[in-house]
Amino acid sequence: MSSSTDHGHGSSRIYIWVWLWLVALTAVEIVLAFQALSVTVMLLLLISLSLVKAGLIISYFMHLKHETRGLKWSLIPPMVIVIVLMFGFFPDSLRILNLMP
Amino acid sequence: MSEGSVPLSKSLWGGGGSPYRIGSKKLGMWFFIVSDSITFATMLLVYSYLRVSTEAWPTPFHLWPSIANATLMTIVLLGSSLTMVLAVNAAKQGKRSHVVRWVACTMLGGIIFDILHIKEWLEMIHEGVTLFHNPWGTSLFGASFFSLTGLHMTHVTVGVIYLGVIAVGTARGKFTSEDVEVSGLYWHFVDLVWMFIFPLVYLMSANLN
Numbered sequence: 458m459s460s461s462t463d464h465g466h467g468s469s470r471i472y473i474w475v476w477l478w479l480v481a482l483t484a485v486e487i488v489l490a491f492q493a494l495s496v497t498v499m500l501l502l503l504i505s506l507s508l509v510k511a512g513l514i515i516s517y518f519m520h521l522k523h524e525t526r527g528l529k530w531s532l533i534p535p536m537v538i539v540i541v542l543m544f545g546f547f548p549d550s551l552r553i554l555n556l557m558p
Numbered sequence: 559m560s561e562g563s564v565p566l567s568k569s570l571w572g573g574g575g576s577p578y579r580i581g582s583k584k585l586g587m588w589f590f591i592v593s594d595s596i597t598f599a600t601m602l603l604v605y606s607y608l609r610v611s612t613e614a615w616p617t618p619f620h621l622w623p624s625i626a627n628a629t630l631m632t633i634v635l636l637g638s639s640l641t642m643v644l645a646v647n648a649a650k651q652g653k654r655s656h657v658v659r660w661v662a663c664t665m666l667g668g669i670i671f672d673i674l675h676i677k678e679w680l681e682m683i684h685e686g687v688t689l690f691h692n693p694w695g696t697s698l699f700g701a702s703f704f705s706l707t708g709l710h711m712t713h714v715t716v717g718v719i720y721l722g723v724i725a726v727g728t729a730r731g732k733f734t735s736e737d738v739e740v741s742g743l744y745w746h747f748v749d750l751v752w753m754f755i756f757p758l759v760y761l762m763s764a765n766l767n
Contacts, residue, residue: 469647476640483632483756487625490761503757510753518643518746520739528578528588536592540599547603550611 475517482510587740591747594713598751601709602758605702609762616694617763618687624678628760631674632752635714638667639749646742649735654728657738661725664745668718675711679704703759710755713748720744 486506489499516522521529570577578585609615619625645660686693692700724741727733 469644472640472643472647476636479636479753480633483629483636486757486761487629490625490757490764491621496762500762503761507753507757511750514639514746514750514753518639518749519743525577525579528580528585531578532588532592536595539596543600543603546607547610550607553611554613 472517475513479510479513482506581736583736583740584743587743591743594747595751598709598754601706602754605706606758608698608702612696612698614694614696615763616692616696616699618682618694619760619763621764623681625760625764627674627678628756631671632756634667634670634674635749635752638664638671639746641667642742642745646735646739649728649738652735654731657728658725661721661728661738661741665718665721665725668714668721668745671714672711672718675707675714679707706755706759710748710751713751717745717748 486503489502489506492499494502521532580588619628641660641663645657645664648656648660687700687703689700689704690697720741724733724738728738
């Protein structure tokens with residue numbers, strides 16, 4: 458990967474490596490799905506692996522790694538904050554379960 | 559660097575510069591992606607919320623054929639992302655015929671994904687899973703499953719049409735490499751969303767038996 462701010466012309470090798478990593482992480486996820494783990498552990502592991510995959514896609518395939526710092530800061534934190542705020546509803550779903558007769 | 563970029567003025571605050579150093583089309587697509595990712599995050603949260611608050615959520619996805627089919631769909635979509643990257647690379651080098659070839663490969667990936675997905679939907683509908691009924695009693699399962707995967711399938715279908723327009727336009731020399739890059743951003747985003755739907759909807763509902 459060229460470290461310059463130029464968009465790294467023509468080196469498709471890095472993309473093939475990233476792609477192989479994405480396939481490997483998917484394989485790990487499928488193996489995990491059939492292990493006898495508690496739902497919480499399984500959810501944490503699967504979501505973490507998916508976040509790594511999302512990071513790889515955004516940085517390399519969508520080229521955000523080579524964009525200006527200003528663009529990264531304008532796009533990612535607002536999105537993450539909005540999504541994290543929605544988790545505030547979650548305790549309610551457990552409450553509904555406890556209310557059931 | 560894309561054509562849409564404007565050289566920086568001496569001070570960013572002086573105006574007339576391009577602080578993000580990308581074209582307006584690309585910036586527009588990024589803003590769309592951020593808003594669309596929040597839409598999908600909401601759908602996934604609704605699905606998870608319903609699942610947590612329901613006592614016996616169905617786990618109908620067996621290794622064969624459901625998980626195997628969904629895995630194949632994942633690999634096809636990931637493969638189409640790789641061909642899209644190669645299309646963008648070719649566009650930057652000005653190799654127009656290569657762009658058309660790689661974009662066509664990406665479209666083929668999208669079409670195969672859609673066919674596999676629709677086949678799965680039809681099998682589930684045949685088993686009696688519809689928007690409001692299913693054999694396992696939790697009617698919300700069908701509603702949340704079909705709306706979430708349906709929204710994603712719509713995105714893939716729209717993406718295939720979008721890429722078709724890009725391929726024809728590139729072949730005629732109407733579009734620049736930035737246009738190809740912007741369509742690539744959209745396609746990778748659709749792939750990215752599936753990286754969350756696959757574990758949350760399929761793997762978390764995998765039947766261990």
